[in-house]
Amino acid sequence: MCTQIFKEETGITLGTMYCFVHLSIQEFIAALYAHLFLEINKKYVFDQDSTEQENKSETMIDLLKTAVDKALESDNGHLDLFLRFLLGLTLQSNQRLLQGLLTHKYRNEQSKEEIVQYIKQKLESNLSPERSINLFYCLNELNDQTLVEDIQTHLSKGSLSSADLSPAQWSALVFVLLTSEEELEEFELQKFKKSDECLIRLLPVIKTSKRALLNDCGLTDKSCPALASVLGSDTNLKELNMNNNNLQDSGVKLLCTGLKNINCKLETLSLKNNCITEGGCHVLAAALNSNPSNLTELDLSENKLGNPGMKIISTLLENVQCKLEKLKLNCISITDEGCAALASAFNSNLRELDLSRNQIGNSGVTEISSLLRNSQTLQILRSEFG
Structure with missing residues (x-):
């Protein structure tokens, strides 16, 4: 023995x-x-x-x-x-x-x-x-399950999205989710409470998930330092969906401290409709260029990028280490000038590109046509030419 x-x-x-x-x-x-x-x-x-x-x-x-x-x-x-x-x-x-x-x-x-x-x-x-x-775990040792049972009742009723939880109940919720026998593939914030506070409280659960669906939850830059800490740590997270929130440039800059960390293994990042402008785009591109080998999908649709933002994003496609396969840039207010920047920089693994709902004219159509002729990988192009 x-x-x-x-x-x-x-x-x-x-x-x-x-x-x-x-x-x-x-x-x-x-x-x-x-x-x-x-x-x-x-x-x-x-x-x-x-x-x-x-x-x-x-x-x-x-x-x-x-x-x-x-x-x-x-x-x-x-x-x-x-x-x-x-x-x-x-x-x-x-x-x-x-x-x-x-x-x-x-x-x-x-x-x-x-x-x-x-x-x-x-x-x-x-x-x-x-x-x-x-x-x-200490309460478990003492055979007291009252807090855990209370949270399990909320979970079974599906009432956590409207419940006002105490700090102890938040901790109980984290404990129940983390000790579940089932591996947590997907975390959806809307099932709980749509707020920055809820996201921060449930951060350990997000860290163990493979997909974090945080879209349409009214999140602001207050959530971003916590999320950046997860992205820069040893985590299972591969997909982060933050569509239709209010991060703005300030939030993106905070998030980028995690994105540029060598530990970040994120493969899909969705930031659609977050009031991001050229300034936030610049920081995001710099972060992704410094750690380009994992991200395969990026969605920046419905942000205020314009042609300057398009030129900044194009630097990603010039990076030989960039693994982007899907890029969504619909409704970002680009014109023919933005299309020219994209076509001149295009040297990537991109298979799918979405440029729909932009102001692209005849000159832009010519640039996109050139892109299609020269690309060895592009299979799907979504666009609307005016």
Whole structure:
């Protein structure tokens, strides 16, 4: 059995060392030690001023509350698993399984309810998603499912799009979605609440999804720093649909901090009808040119790009690393001048191009005809010539 628990390593100067193969064993032993230390010394193991504890006999509830606080203070979550084990040790059902390890039985149901309420109070504060999710695992250890069951009722009724949730309920919703047995292929914001706040609250769920449908939700630039952090992290996200919102140039600039990150693996980006102008287009093109190898579909339709914006977007098509296959630019107010810029820059893998609902005249038709003759890849062209 020990060969499955310990791993032996031999160092040059330190000699033979042993470490745990699975760190959960270490965390369990640490929790057991904290439990026994309290029984023997009537004090808990966390460092505190000695005069503060000198004449004070600590109780189990003191230890549990302090452990919760310490875990919440941690930036990297190094006490999360320890806390779950420590809480689990207080349950009578687990104590029966650990007879011989625990010399004293902890049977105070009132104290159990007290720590449950203490954790729920913490969930009402503005915790990070990681810390709040761990607290729900802690409630699981204590066999309390009330918050989760409440959210599951909302989900079954489909009432979350109109519900005003408390911080604890938002955290419960994230926990339920992340711990679902089904892999989350698609996240649709309209099923919940159409707001920047809802998007930010549910960011951990978006991070684990492959497709994020955030269209028609009245989103502004307030959402963009959070989304940029997701795009620049290790995420499953491949498709981001933000059509028909109000990001404007300020939002696009914030979003681009994630798009230009080398970790960004986004393949489809839809920004239709977001009040983007030449300024936002310039930043977007720069970001995509710096990280061009993954994006295959881009939709900038119904924005105020004009011919200057078209010239900027054309620089993407000149980039030999650009993998764009579908580009939608309908109703962006380009004329023959924009078509000339597009045709002169066109050297790409583009298979589908949408230029419909623009002001393209005879000169533009000539430029597009030249583009069709010279392109080896273009298969679909949508346009309306005036």
